[in-house]
Structure formats: C-alpha cells, structure tokens
Amino acid sequence: MxxxxxxxxxxxxxxxxxxxxxxxxxSAALYTENFTNTTSGNQAISTVGWTGYYTTSATNVSAIVMGSGADTWGLSNTYGNPIANGQGYLFTLNSSYSQQIFAAYDSTFTAMDMTGTSITWNMGNASNIPKIYVLIQVAGSWYASTTSFSTPSGYSAGSFNSATSGVTYSLNFTTDKSAWRNFTLVENSSMGLGAALTSDLPSSSITSIGYFIDYTGVTGTGSAVRIDTLQIIPEPxxxxxxxxxxxxxxxxxxxxxxxxxxxx
Structure with missing residues (x-):
C-alpha cells in the first residue's frame, strides 16, 4: 500500500x-495591488486609482499628498514588502489627531466573484494599537470584516521592507454573516463601523476592496500604518x-x- x-x-x-x-x-493571484510609486517623493493615493477618507465626516483626501501635516493617506516612494516588488506602499499617519479613523478603497476595481478566495496583504505598522479592518463593497453597500488586524510590534519603514516573515496577513472570504459587519461610508457626511449583520452577504461578488483603520487608543500623533501587496488569491x-x-x-x-x- x-x-x-x-x-x-x-x-x-x-x-x-x-x-x-x-x-x-x-493559479496566480486574481487581483494584485502593489501601490507602486517610483517618483522622488510621496504621492496621493488617487495616482493608483484609490479613494481615501478620514474622520467621522468622511472627508475625501484622495488627492492630498502626504507630508502636508494633515491626517491623510499617501503612497510612499520607499521600498515596500516584499522589497523585490520595488518602490511604493500605502500608508497613513495620524498627523494632527491621535485617535483618527481612515478608510480607503480601490475605485477602479473590476467586479469579482470571491467564492473560494482569500484576501492577503503585507503590513508593518509603527504601533501595535491601530486596528485594521478589510472593507468590501457588495451590491452597493459597504461591509467591514468582523476580525480586526494589528501588528504584534512596532515597525519602521526600513524594518518593514526588509522583513522576510511575520508581516503577511490573510482573511478567507465567506458570505457568512458572522464574518462581516455593516460599514457606513457617505462622502462628506459620515463614516464608521456599524452593527453586526443579521443575515449573510447578499452576494459573493464584490465591486471594491479596501481598508478601514481605527487609531482609537493611540496616545500620540505620527504613528504610521503601512500596507503593501494586497492580493486576492484562490484557496489552495x-x-x-x-x-x-x-x-x-x-x-x-x-x-x-x-x-x-x-x-x-
């Protein structure tokens, strides 16, 4: 035998x-976003087709370049993770308010059936306090993952891009109601986590993907959240x-x- x-x-x-x-x-990844930025400085996230917001009133900061001292998103021009992918990663700073909230998503995303897939990304944050949630849009509504993610310890930009393990996170997709909660995102009006779902997602097809970042509990400003190599992959x-x-x-x-x- x-x-x-x-x-x-x-x-x-x-x-x-x-x-x-x-x-x-x-098979290869069904979707990959490397947040590439080969310029000589930080860039606005709109340059890679992403839309970003901050604060509970959902102020659009997609076209603002990080470095102005405001709470906003940015694309770094330093190397991300893995370093072989070259320059660029998505990041944000709580520059003016320590317990800020942020959301961003791919506004050029092509609708995709997520059955049998996992969402993966690399992350190295300056603090282990900020909570990161995966955002998806289904049938015109936004949902945030029930599970939040945080790094076990603090990373600098250098230790993040040089890390060869311990920085990859994943979420297996499911339509089960226990995996998601409602999320409010109305530009220039309101943004935030909502109640737990009482029924499963209406579809396995998503029309966008992104992140919600909650700095609640952070005591100082200037704490970076760094995200790179977002992928949707078939389960093995x-x-x-x-x-x-x-x-x-x-x-x-x-x-x-x-x-x-x-x-x-």
Missing part, C-alpha cells in the same frame, strides 16, 4: 511540475487533489482484496 501511494504521489507531483503547479496554489486545492488521488487508489485496492481474497 505504501509503495503504491508513494508512486501515486510521485506521478501527481511530476504532473504538477509539468503544469507549473505547486502545493500552495494552482492541490493538496486536496493529492489526498483524493491517494484515497481513490486505496479504495480500489481494498475492493480488489475483497473480490480476490488471498489463498489461505
């Missing part, structure tokens, strides 16, 4: 290699196929033994 299973694994591994597959994923399935193949062979061997018992 072990020899047969070993041969099956070898054959499947050979086929996978021929198809360019690995045990991690059968190759390992399941391997187990299925082994199971089929094992089942056939058992049936064969039942039909043709060994002589006593």
């Amino acid at each position: 072990k020899m047969v299973q070993g041969r099956i694994i070898y054959v499947l591994a050979f086929v996978m290699a021929g198809l360019g597959l690995t045990a991690v994923s059968m 399935v190759v390992a399941t196929l391997l187990l299925l193949g082994i199971g089929l062979v094992s089942g056939r061997q058992l049936r064969s033994r039942w039909r043709d018992p060994a002589p006593s």
Whole structure:
C-alpha cells in the first residue's frame, strides 16, 4: 500500500511540475495591488486609482499628498514588502489627531466573484494599537470584516521592507454573516463601523476592496500604518487533489482484496 501511494504521489507531483503547479496554489493571484510609486517623493493615493477618507465626516483626501501635516493617506516612494516588488506602499499617519479613523478603497476595481478566495496583504505598522479592518463593497453597500488586524510590534519603514516573515496577513472570504459587519461610508457626511449583520452577504461578488483603520487608543500623533501587496488569491486545492488521488487508489485496492481474497 505504501509503495503504491508513494508512486501515486510521485506521478501527481511530476504532473504538477509539468503544469507549473505547486502545493500552495494552482493559479496566480486574481487581483494584485502593489501601490507602486517610483517618483522622488510621496504621492496621493488617487495616482493608483484609490479613494481615501478620514474622520467621522468622511472627508475625501484622495488627492492630498502626504507630508502636508494633515491626517491623510499617501503612497510612499520607499521600498515596500516584499522589497523585490520595488518602490511604493500605502500608508497613513495620524498627523494632527491621535485617535483618527481612515478608510480607503480601490475605485477602479473590476467586479469579482470571491467564492473560494482569500484576501492577503503585507503590513508593518509603527504601533501595535491601530486596528485594521478589510472593507468590501457588495451590491452597493459597504461591509467591514468582523476580525480586526494589528501588528504584534512596532515597525519602521526600513524594518518593514526588509522583513522576510511575520508581516503577511490573510482573511478567507465567506458570505457568512458572522464574518462581516455593516460599514457606513457617505462622502462628506459620515463614516464608521456599524452593527453586526443579521443575515449573510447578499452576494459573493464584490465591486471594491479596501481598508478601514481605527487609531482609537493611540496616545500620540505620527504613528504610521503601512500596507503593501494586497492580493486576492484562490484557496489552495492541490493538496486536496493529492489526498483524493491517494484515497481513490486505496479504495480500489481494498475492493480488489475483497473480490480476490488471498489463498489461505
């Protein structure tokens, strides 16, 4: 039995290699945003097609360049994570109010069915206090992840882009009501987390993706949140196929033994 299973694994591994597959994923990312900025200074997030807001009145700061001393979003021109992706990452600072809130999303996003996917990104914040929530738009309404994310310790820009582990975060997509809560985002009017959902999301198709950042609990200004390499990827399935193949062979061997018992 072990020899047969070993041969099956070898054959499947050979086929996978021929198809360019690995045990991690059968296909490339369905969506990637690297927040590229190869200029000589920080840029507004509108340059990569993102829209950003701050404060409870949802003031639009998409076209404001970070560095003006205001609470806003920005695209850094330093290297992100992984460093091989080059210059640029998404960041914000609570420059004038320590417990500010921010939201931003991809305003050029193409609608996508999220069934069987995970959302991943790299993050290295200056403080472990800010809470980061994933935002999605479904059927014209905004939702924030029930789960919030924060870094376990503080990062500088240099330690973030040089990190080779410990900075990747992920959220498996589901329409289950327990995974999401309502989110209010009305430009120049109101912004903030809402109540827990009482029913599942109306669809698995999203029309935008982004982040909500809550600085509640931060005691000082100038605390950076840094986000890079946002991706939507299919959940791994190759390992399941391997187990299925082994199971089929094992089942056939058992049936064969039942039909043709060994002589006593």
